[in-house]
Amino acid sequence: MELTVQVAANVPVQPITEYLQNELLLPRKVRHFLRTRRNVLVNGVSQPFHTLLQPGDTLQLTFLASDYPEAHILLGNAALVHVLYEDRDILIVNKPVGIKTHPNAPQENETMLNHVAAYLAGQQQAPYVVHRLDQETSGALLFAKNPVVLPILGRLLAEKKVYRTYQAQVVGNVAKKEFVIDAPLGRHRHDRRKRVVDEKNGQSARTHVTVCYHTPHESGLMLQLETGRTHQIRVHLASIQHPIIGDPLYNPHAKSGERLALHAVALDLTHPFTQEKIHVEALPSLF
Structure with missing residues (x-):
């Protein structure tokens, strides 16, 4: 496998070895093999690993299959x-x-x-x-x-540089326009599938909520995760007495066969190698 990376403008000047460790997060073993095999080129030329990289420099890295053995994954559809x-x-x-x-x-x-x-x-x-x-x-x-x-x-x-935006339709009238749910989450004592708000032993969890519409019986919300705990949105909304429609775990009034009204509608990030701003929308949305 070959990989070409350009050093971003906001990356500090540093030796090749530190760039591979600090920016590309390459394991020590892989960095060692890249150095001993001379499998790193800087602007097309092999350089000692103490060479300082400048913003805009281009690195070409060559990996062998043995550097990253692939896990076997059964093929689906x-x-x-x-x-x-x-x-x-x-x-x-x-x-x-x-x-x-x-x-x-x-x-x-x-x-x-x-x-x-x-x-x-x-x-x-x-x-x-x-x-x-x-x-x-x-x-x-x-x-x-x-x-x-x-x-x-x-x-x-x-x-928190990957921004995930969700839509949810919940039970009840959520009248407040914007708010944050800040409630730590932990495991349910008696049901391994579930999580609960656990103020004493739970992990910190914050969800930002914007109300898009509300009726006497239902509300549509846009949500952004500040943390990414298991079932975070589902537990947080249930904890304020507005469980997600169709949630079989946290909404006691969910109907059989009704879909969970939770959708990851958008995702934003900056590409780590090209610095391109990536924005996608997953359509159709819930509302």
């Missing part, structure tokens, strides 16, 4: 992959309702990871999960197309 954005490194798809993000058992082949693996098979690439959506949540889902970009996207996610 490529026809179920609806691409919202794709380049050499990143793939964003529109996940349908009812499909899990990734398998929980080796023999599963009906998750989005399996379907994306089938889609990428012709490109001789494999997908890597960057974040997940619940099985009954639809919308924009981000994958890495190579193992080099995966930890970088993970860092952007952790640093």
Whole structure:
């Protein structure tokens, strides 16, 4: 695998070895092999690893298959992959309702990871999960197309530089226009599937809410995650007595067969290698 990266304008001047560690997050073993094999070119020329990189410099890195052994993924159905954005490194798809993000058992082949693996098979690439959506949540889902970009996207996610916008339709009239739900989340004591607000032992969780419409019986919300805890939006909305319509876990009045009215409608990030601003919208939206 070959990778070409241009040093971004906002990256400080630093030696090649520090750039590979600090910016590309390459493991020590991989950095060692790149150095001993002389598999890093700077502007087309092999340079010692103490050479200072300048903004605008172009790096060409060559990896061997043994540097990043691929996990075996069963191939699913490529026809179920609806691409919202794709380049050499990143793939964003529109996940349908009812499909899990990734398998929980080796023999599963009906998750989005399996379907994306089938889609990428012709490109001789494999997908890597960057974040997940619940099985009954639809919308924009981000994958890495190579193992080099995966930890970088993970860092952007952790640093809140991947912006995920959700739509939800909830029970009841939410009259307040904008507010933040700040409530730590932990595991449910008696139901492994569920999470609860746990002020004492829970992990911090913040959800920004904007009300788009409201009626006496239903409201439409736009939500942005400041954190990304399991079931965060679902638990937060249920905790303020406005559970999501169709939520089988947190809405006691959900009807059988009714879809969970939660949709990842938009995703925004800056491409870590090209600095391109990426914005996608997963249509159709809920409202």
